[in-house]
Amino acid sequence: MSHGSEGSAHGSIRAIFYALGANFGIAVAKYAAAFWTGSGSMLAEAIHSTADCANQLLLLLGLKQARRPASADFPLGHHRVTYFWSMIVALMLFFMGGAFSVYEGIERLLHPQPLQHGLIAMAVLACAVVLEAFSLWGALREIRKIAGRQPFLVWFRETRQSELMVVAGEDIAALLGLALAFLAVASTVVTGNPLWDALGTLAIGAVLMMIAIAVMIEVKGLIVGESAAPQLRAEIEAFVAAQPEVEQVLNVITLAWGDKVVIAVKARMRDMETQTGLQVVEAINAVEARMQERFPSAQWVFFEPDVR
Structure with a gap:
């Protein structure tokens, strides 16, 4: 697709x-x-x-x-x-x-x-x-x-x-x-x-x-306000979970926005307890960049690190 x-x-x-x-x-x-x-x-x-x-x-x-x-x-x-x-x-x-x-x-x-x-x-x-x-x-x-x-x-x-x-x-x-x-x-x-x-x-x-x-x-x-199409939503969730910087996906919310998609991710980052704040930010930025490269319609990606 x-x-x-x-x-x-x-x-x-x-x-x-x-x-x-x-x-x-x-x-x-x-x-x-x-x-x-x-x-x-x-x-x-x-x-x-x-x-x-x-x-x-x-x-x-x-x-x-x-x-x-x-x-x-x-x-x-x-x-x-x-x-x-x-x-x-x-x-x-x-x-x-x-x-x-x-x-x-x-x-x-x-x-x-x-x-x-x-x-x-x-x-x-x-x-x-x-x-x-x-x-x-x-x-x-x-x-x-x-x-x-x-x-x-x-x-x-x-x-x-x-x-x-x-x-x-x-x-x-x-x-x-x-x-x-x-x-x-x-x-x-x-x-x-x-x-x-x-x-x-x-x-x-x-x-x-x-x-x-x-x-x-x-x-x-x-x-x-519907989410992205089910297949695209599943692909996004699987893609985020497969990133080396991500230890566990806690929640993914998508929203269809015309021909674009809004994505909000809550995830526990790998080695988060031992990394500095700057390292966590750099890891998140790397994941977001790969997401937008993989899914061109994902014009807005909001990524929240969490431990729960």
């Missing part, structure tokens, strides 16, 4: 641009098809793609703001601002994508409208599936670089890269939504009953809302 923060950040940016390009093209095609056919499912999908474009711009804004330098007011920098924007994106996915689709579906149920040029709508949806699959492929490729062979759902639960998690969640939601829209439009074309289009719009809304809730739950944990 890679722990390089710069590579991870660049991977997130690439994934966001894949999604932004795909969703912009998809949104334009969907709006044209929705206007031409009068399909509620297509309009719901168009609104969803528009929200996705706005979401990706917000994620890029968050990554830019995260690079602001540290200051007296923000001594550890602005890296965690990505969690704020990820939560905003999840909320937009829930309301602009999911809730709007549910509202549109209810309207279509109450006031059915005939579907026109259904074959055109199906062709647009098929093209959109290809573009969205390309976007998801880009996101998954970046995730594979970080997660290795770790299953996707495990990575989703354990990742601390909120922006990449949001992009992957959006792409999955979009593909599921497109599949539902295609089935709804096809059923309406075959049966001539606009009820299928309305039901498809409702189903799209439900899927978007469920995935948005899953993303919000994960991002909430990051905002509250």
